[in-house]
Amino acid sequence: MRFSAVLLVVLGATTASGVVVKSGSTCIVTPISATPRAVHRSIGTVPPAEPADDDTPQILDAFKQCGKNGKIIFQEGTYNIRQVMNTTDLNKCDIEIHGKFVWSADNISYWLSRSFSVTYAGRSTAWLLGGRDVSMRGFGKALFFGNGQVWIDQNRSQSNQNGRPISLTIWRGTNILIDGITWRQAQFWHTFVAHSQNVTMTNLDMNTTSNSQWKAVNTDGVDTWNSRDIVISNWTVQCFDDCISVKGNSTNVHVSNIVCHESGGMCVGSIGSNANQPDYVENVVFENVSLYHSSNAAWIKTYPGRGYVKNVTFRNIHSENVNQPIYVTSCIYSYQNCDSSRLAISDIHWENITGTSRYNVGAAIHCSGAAPCTDLHFSGIDIKPANGGTAKILCSNIKNQATSGLACTGSCPGSHPQQLQGNV
């Protein structure tokens, strides 16, 4: 009663389309599911019968009306999103989300064919968000629910299905803040940052866990690519794939205060997949990170390609039951041409890396014979196998091995796997 009365009063005084209410430069959006149908009827937007209610048109309308020099408030309740969203032309826009965004699960073929390409590796996304001076805050209340279980089950643990959409992509954004949002059951990667600058992503909570016999795959927390000046802080992630992944042409990335469960950990890569295009990664810090029951903790993975990884620091990284906490490979996935890669890895610091490994490997580092790693620095490395004994430290082609601070116990073959299944 109170709700519809307020809405009708406001509607009387302002221009409205859908149930977006605009007052000054602020758009207030109410989910169809929380709106008395009589209000819709009175303004001629009777939604189709459940379950096909689709909030996408009014969400896009709010961005159109208030996406420049404006504010958009998504009120509490459930917003059903049944279509792709392209909101890349924002300018000075503050977005507040108090409700739950739910991406549809009954229309897989729609998403597979209509998700927007993000060019990287043939991947695509359900939502492109970009522009200048944009904040999107969820106050710890906003929930993005991707219905990921359906995505996991329909593709039966296979990876990189074309068209399977990344939940949110920051695309050609400058000065972007994403804060206080929770993701559950993402469709694919939770987030992607591409062609963007000065992006801050804080206080995010992600968890995509399969409850069937099929596994969550490609459900990375975030991947960054062709972007610079990125701050990632205060996240909790359970994702069964890379937790934080810094991909090609990422510069000045600061990652801190992250807790990852069941993940790939902190990684640089994969990079260098395209022999015709160099990939550069530099000035990256990962600090104050805890990882539980994950495959790796602090790792660099490259294809035998071109470009470089330099000036990367992993600091205060604590592992519990992580398969092999420190890992470097020059030939990810194929384990071929490991010693002919020209992708240079230099000036990398691992400081205060502690905790337990699930198996008997603390570090496995295979640098390319053709481009040995230079200036690797290790200090405060204290990793113990969870089941007792001493952790092996395997090293190959570290140019400054004698001064690196790493007490290598043996060599690391190019074929040393990223996913350890047991003691070696």
Ligand SMILES: *[C@@H]1O[C@H](CO)[C@@H](O)[C@H](O)[C@H]1NC(C)=O
């Ligand atoms: C998204 O919208 C922008 C601006 O309106 C437009 O230039 C761009 O082509 C759109 N992108 C896609 C993939 O539709």
Ligand SMILES: *[C@@H]1O[C@H](CO)[C@@H](O)[C@H](O)[C@H]1NC(C)=O
């Ligand atoms: C799926 O999406 C297509 C394209 O928008 C639409 O024509 C179709 O009605 C949708 N199906 C369902 C079940 O919503």
Ligand SMILES: *[C@@H]1O[C@H](CO)[C@@H](O)[C@H](O)[C@H]1NC(C)=O
């Ligand atoms: C699942 O994804 C793979 C690619 O990873 C693709 O080859 C296959 O066709 C997909 N299966 C279905 C049922 O779409």
Ligand SMILES: *[C@@H]1O[C@H](CO)[C@@H](O)[C@H](O)[C@H]1NC(C)=O
């Ligand atoms: C970077 O973006 C933030 C918003 O997240 C903004 O407050 C800050 O002024 C921007 N920095 C620069 C140098 O523009």
Ligand SMILES: *[C@@H]1O[C@H](CO)[C@@H](O)[C@H](O)[C@H]1NC(C)=O
């Ligand atoms: C993630 O969700 C699963 C399934 O609901 C739950 O068992 C697990 O404890 C959650 N992880 C975290 C870190 O909360």
Ligand SMILES: *[C@@H]1O[C@H](CO)[C@@H](O)[C@H](O)[C@H]1NC(C)=O
């Ligand atoms: C990180 O979380 C802590 C504790 O909740 C909070 O005090 C701090 O302000 C947060 N940092 C950022 C950058 O939001």
Ligand SMILES: *[C@@H]1O[C@H](CO)[C@@H](O)[C@H](O)[C@H]1NC(C)=O
């Ligand atoms: C990385 O940046 C370089 C130099 O700007 C460019 O040549 C290359 O194509 C980029 N690589 C990728 C994979 O985008």
Ligand SMILES: *[C@@H]1O[C@H](CO)[C@@H](O)[C@H](O)[C@H]1NC(C)=O
């Ligand atoms: C290395 O990266 C750090 C962190 O981004 C930065 O402060 C420092 O200036 C960089 N060093 C060089 C030599 O570029």
Ligand SMILES: *[C@@H]1O[C@H](CO)[C@@H](O)[C@H](O)[C@H]1NC(C)=O
């Ligand atoms: C990381 O932890 C160290 C030691 O507790 C602390 O001094 C430092 O400020 C923390 N860094 C960040 C970015 O929170």
Ligand SMILES: *[C@@H]1O[C@H](CO)[C@@H](O)[C@H](O)[C@H]1NC(C)=O
């Ligand atoms: C080492 O890292 C742990 C967290 O993993 C932190 O508690 C401790 O203060 C760090 N030690 C130093 C000397 O910074």
